[in-house]
Amino acid sequence: MSVHTDESDADAVVRQRALAGRIASRGRVDQALSELRRLEQLGAPGEAAAVCEALARLWAQGSQLLRAIVMCKHLSWLDPGHKRTQTFIANLYARYPASPTEEGGDRVLDDLELLLPEREDSVAVPLFSMLSQEAFAALLDAVEVRHYGVGLPVIREGDQGSSMFFLVEGRADVLRLLEGRGAPAESVGEGGVFGEMALLTDGPRMSTVMPSTPSVLLELSRARLTEIAQTYPLVERVVRGFCRKRAADQLMRTHSIFSSLRQAQRRSLSREFELRRVDAGVALLTAGEMGDGLYLLLRGRCTPYYIREDGQEIPLAVLREGDVFGEISLLLDKPVTATVRADVPGVLLKLSRPAFERHISTQPGLRDALTQLATARLQSTARLLSGR
Known part of the structure; x- marks a missing residue:
C-alpha cells in the first residue's frame, strides 16, 4: 500500500x-x-x-x-x-548573506553605481538584489501584485503619489499632458520602473502611465518601505541610491545640454550628482552669495526672485520639472543673480561646484550649451525687469 x-x-x-x-x-x-x-x-x-x-x-x-x-x-x-x-x-x-555595516553600505552604493543604464532590468533587479538575504525576503514580502487592463491608468499626472511600480509583463505609455507639455511618445516595457520619486517625498505625479496591453505589475508603497527600513536601514539607502542613479542616468541621456558628451563621459558625470530632497520655502540659491552647484529639478516647483535695492522681491519665470539652474554663478564665477526658493516639497539633482569645475572645464561642448542657457536666462530677466 x-x-x-x-x-x-x-x-x-x-x-x-x-x-x-x-x-x-x-x-x-x-x-x-x-x-x-x-x-x-x-x-x-x-x-x-x-x-x-x-x-x-x-x-x-x-x-x-x-x-x-x-x-x-x-x-x-x-x-x-x-x-x-x-x-x-x-x-x-541577494548579494550579501547578512546586512552590511554602515561602512559596508557605502560599498553597496558604490557597487550600484557600476551598473550600466542601457537596460531597464539591469537596474530594476538590483534594487532587490543589492541587499542581504533577510532584507531581500522582507522587500519581496512588501511588494503587491497589481493587474491593469488597457486604458486604465496605473498613475495619473497631478495625483498625489506614494508608491513605485515594476512592470513585470505588458507595456505602458508614459503621457505628460498638463501645463502644455504635450504627450511625448515614451513607453515602459517589461522590467521597466516608474513612480520611484514618490518614495522620497510627497508631491503630484509628473506623468500618466497608461497600459497599452494587459499588464502585471509589482507595487512598493512608501509606507511599506518605511516599515522595512526600521529593521533593515540599508533598504532605504539602496532605494535612494537607485533613484539617484536612475534620475542622473536619464538626465545624461535626455537633457539637451549634455548631448555633446560621449557615453563614457555621461556615465562619469552622472555619478557626481547628489540627490536632494527640499522642503517648501527653502532657498536653494541666495542672491549675492556664490552659487554652490548646478541644480536640476526632478520634482516640485521653484521660483527665482530678483532682489531690488530696496529689498523688494520680483518673481521671475517659474522653474519646473527638467529645468536647470545655478549655471550663471558657476560659469561667470560671480555671486548668484537671483534667489531661488522651493514653492512646494521637491526632489533635485545637484552637481557641486568642485565637480562642475572638474568636468565642465574639460568639456567645451557642455560649457557652450550652459553658456547659451545662461545668456538666454539673463536676457529674459532683463526684458522682464525693463517692462516693470
Missing part, C-alpha cells in the same frame, strides 16, 4: 513539474495564474501550490526575477506559512 502511495506521489511530482515547465516555456505570468486558478477550481489547491513553487524556481533560475516574485506572492496566498521558496530566491539573488 505504501509503495502505491509513494508511486502516486512520485507521479504527481512529475506531472506538476511537467506542467510548470510547459507554463514557464510560454513565459507568461497571466497564463500561469490562469492555470493555477483552474487547478484551484478543480479542488486541487495542493497541486496548484506545488506548480506555483516549481514555476517560481524555474523563473528565478532563468533570470526572470520579477515573474518569480509574482509566483512567490501567489504561493504565499495559497500557502500562507510557506517560506521555502522565498528563501531559495533570496539565496539566489
Whole structure:
C-alpha cells in the first residue's frame, strides 16, 4: 500500500513539474495564474501550490526575477506559512548573506553605481538584489501584485503619489499632458520602473502611465518601505541610491545640454550628482552669495526672485520639472543673480561646484550649451525687469 502511495506521489511530482515547465516555456505570468486558478477550481489547491513553487524556481533560475516574485506572492496566498521558496530566491539573488555595516553600505552604493543604464532590468533587479538575504525576503514580502487592463491608468499626472511600480509583463505609455507639455511618445516595457520619486517625498505625479496591453505589475508603497527600513536601514539607502542613479542616468541621456558628451563621459558625470530632497520655502540659491552647484529639478516647483535695492522681491519665470539652474554663478564665477526658493516639497539633482569645475572645464561642448542657457536666462530677466 505504501509503495502505491509513494508511486502516486512520485507521479504527481512529475506531472506538476511537467506542467510548470510547459507554463514557464510560454513565459507568461497571466497564463500561469490562469492555470493555477483552474487547478484551484478543480479542488486541487495542493497541486496548484506545488506548480506555483516549481514555476517560481524555474523563473528565478532563468533570470526572470520579477515573474518569480509574482509566483512567490501567489504561493504565499495559497500557502500562507510557506517560506521555502522565498528563501531559495533570496539565496539566489541577494548579494550579501547578512546586512552590511554602515561602512559596508557605502560599498553597496558604490557597487550600484557600476551598473550600466542601457537596460531597464539591469537596474530594476538590483534594487532587490543589492541587499542581504533577510532584507531581500522582507522587500519581496512588501511588494503587491497589481493587474491593469488597457486604458486604465496605473498613475495619473497631478495625483498625489506614494508608491513605485515594476512592470513585470505588458507595456505602458508614459503621457505628460498638463501645463502644455504635450504627450511625448515614451513607453515602459517589461522590467521597466516608474513612480520611484514618490518614495522620497510627497508631491503630484509628473506623468500618466497608461497600459497599452494587459499588464502585471509589482507595487512598493512608501509606507511599506518605511516599515522595512526600521529593521533593515540599508533598504532605504539602496532605494535612494537607485533613484539617484536612475534620475542622473536619464538626465545624461535626455537633457539637451549634455548631448555633446560621449557615453563614457555621461556615465562619469552622472555619478557626481547628489540627490536632494527640499522642503517648501527653502532657498536653494541666495542672491549675492556664490552659487554652490548646478541644480536640476526632478520634482516640485521653484521660483527665482530678483532682489531690488530696496529689498523688494520680483518673481521671475517659474522653474519646473527638467529645468536647470545655478549655471550663471558657476560659469561667470560671480555671486548668484537671483534667489531661488522651493514653492512646494521637491526632489533635485545637484552637481557641486568642485565637480562642475572638474568636468565642465574639460568639456567645451557642455560649457557652450550652459553658456547659451545662461545668456538666454539673463536676457529674459532683463526684458522682464525693463517692462516693470
